[in-house]
Amino acid sequence: MSLSIVVPVFNEVKCLEHVISNWSKYLIQKKITHEFVICEDGSTDGTKELIKKLEKIYFVSNQSVEKRRGYGQGVISGVIAAKYEYILCIDSDGQCMPDSFEEFFTNKDVADILIGNRNPRRDPKIRIIYSKLFKLVHDYLFDSRIKDPSCPYVLAKKDIYKMLINKLGFMREGFWWGFVGAAKMYKLKFHQINIIHYPRYDGSTVVYKLNKMPSIILRNILGLIRLKRSFKS
Numbered sequence: 001m002s003l004s005i006v007v008p009v010f011n012e013v014k015c016l017e018h019v020i021s022n023w024s025k026y027l028i029q030k031k032i033t034h035e036f037v038i039c040e041d042g043s044t045d046g047t048k049e050l051i052k053k054l055e056k057i058y059f060v061s062n063q064s065v066e067k068r069r070g071y072g073q074g075v076i077s078g079v080i081a082a083k084y085e086y087i088l089c090i091d092s093d094g095q096c097m098p099d100s101f102e103e104f105f106t107n108k109d110v111a112d113i114l115i116g117n118r119n120p121r122r123d124p125k126i127r128i129i130y131s132k133l134f135k136l137v138h139d140y141l142f143d144s145r146i147k148d149p150s151c152p153y154v155l156a157k158k159d160i161y162k163m164l165i166n167k168l169g170f171m172r173e174g175f176w177w178g179f180v181g182a183a184k185m186y187k188l189k190f191h192q193i194n195i196i197h198y199p200r201y202d203g204s205t206v207v208y209k210l211n212k213m214p215s216i217i218l219r220n221i222l223g224l225i226r227l228k229r230s231f232k233s
Helices: 016-029 047-055 071-081 098-106 125-142 158-167 175-185 210-230
Strands: 002-009 033-040 060-062 086-090 113-118 153-157 190-195
Touching (some): 002 071, 016 033, 016 047, 033 047, 033 071, 047 060, 071 086, 071 158, 086 158, 098 190, 125 175, 125 210, 153 158, 158 175
Parallel strands (some): 002 033, 002 086, 033 060, 113 190
Antiparallel strands (some): 086 153, 113 153
């Protein structure tokens, strides 16, 4: 197995080295050929400089940019830059670590897409509540029946990711919701795996302010609707 790990990053100078070093140690131990495609997104906290240091130690493909492009475009750029057959996407905050990867590795060919189920999910309660409510809309539109459609722990072959790229621009904040929805419209097969989900490594929490939530929810519901309609045009 040869593996490209796509890691979208924005202002994660406190977490990134922890993530890369632990994943590197695991993959070397398992003798898995790999690279880290780090899609940095205009960070201002020293993350850019850290990545340059990590390039000298690990198998890093540095995909930094000067201006913000957003999470989704970061993932897409990483998929395009990835050089290996399999792509694993994870977040850079230390919540998705290698001790859950063994089952992904063992089952890598049982489905088109392997996706994690954060069990339990170590996020603020308000974020979990919003996700559960949003899942009702997602299940209605796509009949997805995926336990955790927004889980950023996803393994598939590069060809599968590339098949979906043109359908992944509808969701501004909810990239993985759109990814799962598009994959369901293409009738791709999923395999779900429970993963250990850690609190953010630096101890902080990232939650959208309450006054912004109505517009974010509405924008992403409309994004899902446009995504589904795009398959009828």
